[in-house]
Amino acid sequence: MATEDDRTSWPRRLRGAWQALSAQPGAGNNARGMLPVTGRAAPHPQAALIESLIGGLPGPAIVLDRDGRVIAFNEAATALVPALRRGEPALITLRMPELVDAIRRASKRREPQRVEFFERVPLDRWFEAFVVPVKLANGGEAQSDLLLMTFNDLSPLRRVEEMRADFIANASHELRTPLAALLGFIETLQGPAKNDPAARDKFLAIMQGQATRMARLIDDLLSLSRIELNAHLQPNTPVDLAPIVRQVADGLQTLARDREVEIKVTAPAEPLIVLGDRDELIRALENLVENALKYGAAGKRVDIALSRAQTRAGAPEARVAVRDYGPGIAPEHLPRLTERFYRVDVADSRAQGGTGLGLALVKHVLNRHGGRITIESTLGQGAAFVMHLPLRTDDLATKTE
Numbered sequence: 001m002a003t004e005d006d007r008t009s010w011p012r013r014l015r016g017a018w019q020a021l022s023a024q025p026g027a028g029n030n031a032r033g034m035l036p037v038t039g040r041a042a043p044h045p046q047a048a049l050i051e052s053l054i055g056g057l058p059g060p061a062i063v064l065d066r067d068g069r070v071i072a073f074n075e076a077a078t079a080l081v082p083a084l085r086r087g088e089p090a091l092i093t094l095r096m097p098e099l100v101d102a103i104r105r106a107s108k109r110r111e112p113q114r115v116e117f118f119e120r121v122p123l124d125r126w127f128e129a130f131v132v133p134v135k136l137a138n139g140g141e142a143q144s145d146l147l148l149m150t151f152n153d154l155s156p157l158r159r160v161e162e163m164r165a166d167f168i169a170n171a172s173h174e175l176r177t178p179l180a181a182l183l184g185f186i187e188t189l190q191g192p193a194k195n196d197p198a199a200r201d202k203f204l205a206i207m208q209g210q211a212t213r214m215a216r217l218i219d220d221l222l223s224l225s226r227i228e229l230n231a232h233l234q235p236n237t238p239v240d241l242a243p244i245v246r247q248v249a250d251g252l253q254t255l256a257r258d259r260e261v262e263i264k265v266t267a268p269a270e271p272l273i274v275l276g277d278r279d280e281l282i283r284a285l286e287n288l289v290e291n292a293l294k295y296g297a298a299g300k301r302v303d304i305a306l307s308r309a310q311t312r313a314g315a316p317e318a319r320v321a322v323r324d325y326g327p328g329i330a331p332e333h334l335p336r337l338t339e340r341f342y343r344v345d346v347a348d349s350r351a352q353g354g355t356g357l358g359l360a361l362v363k364h365v366l367n368r369h370g371g372r373i374t375i376e377s378t379l380g381q382g383a384a385f386v387m388h389l390p391l392r393t394d395d396l397a398t399k400t401e
Helices: 004-021 047-055 075-080 097-109 155-190 197-229 241-251 253-259 278-295 331-336 346-351 358-368 393-400
Strands: 061-065 070-073 113-119 125-139 142-153 238-240 262-266 273-275 301-310 316-324 372-377 383-390
Touching: 047 061, 047 070, 061 075, 097 113, 097 125, 097 142, 125 155, 155 197, 197 358, 238 241, 241 253, 241 262, 241 278, 241 301, 241 316, 253 262, 253 278, 273 383, 278 301, 278 316, 278 358, 278 383, 331 372, 358 372, 358 383
Parallel strands: 262 301
Antiparallel strands: 061 070, 061 142, 113 125, 125 142, 238 273, 301 316, 316 383, 372 383
């Protein structure tokens, strides 16, 4: 049976346990550096000031106390770590092992730490984090040890580096193939076929085709470089799209006759004016029409339709649609068609004289003009490539007066 002392001590024990769980005063003396049982701590006396200071930083910033609890963080940090809570241990929400180790080292050694880490969810992203110990005066001679964490998003730099490496590898491969063919034929003409007129004529024709392919590739590379160099400068010259469409259609009539394809052009009577670079727009449209004539020749017809339309936001735009009635493109290829050197059929593309840069060039031209390209295709029913360009309504009114 329970004694009188047991019956009177139970309420006292329960009250003490509740105080310990809620971290209330009187819960007992915690050893220095121990965290409350709940994982939360009282607000830092200068938390508001700290939050105001880091709130002006452009990148994510988090301030921890010496026990690793979150004192303050800015809005950018919320986007990076949505589970952050003031007063709670940061190690619970910052689940990257590299970052956790950097926090522990900075707290123990009181030395700045830099670390890079990688996140796969929801997207692949690379970051660098700086963990810097800070001593903050609390008034008088009292000081508190804090940890300031700042983050830089390295994802754009990493992606650019990957694109550069892929670009160099692809460009080298594309140039190496025709160059190797040229060298091989030159050696043959200097040796076994030196006195063979039939072989010489045959090989010279092939060499001319390979040299032309290299020249076209270099020309496309230079065009891409020029467009990217001026990507931040949007053209401001009024250009009427109708004459451009007709010029491109007329200029490609020879290729159309060779492929036995009819080019049909439809355009409104009124001019459609955009702010643009005429030469770049002609180059972009030529690439689309050439692709339609080469890869959609089986349909025997290519339609070029210029029209006035609206974006989803209601802004006026001009649309130039190039449609062929050839074999079409499988759905899995559509999202990657505008990547550099991406081809649906590598052998067919090279046989047609393609460089793999045409649609990438179109995309960059439209981006510089504030436009975009959309692609629709169904296997066996052809493909439609549509250039969307913002329309200048004030210039349109001036032209029609």
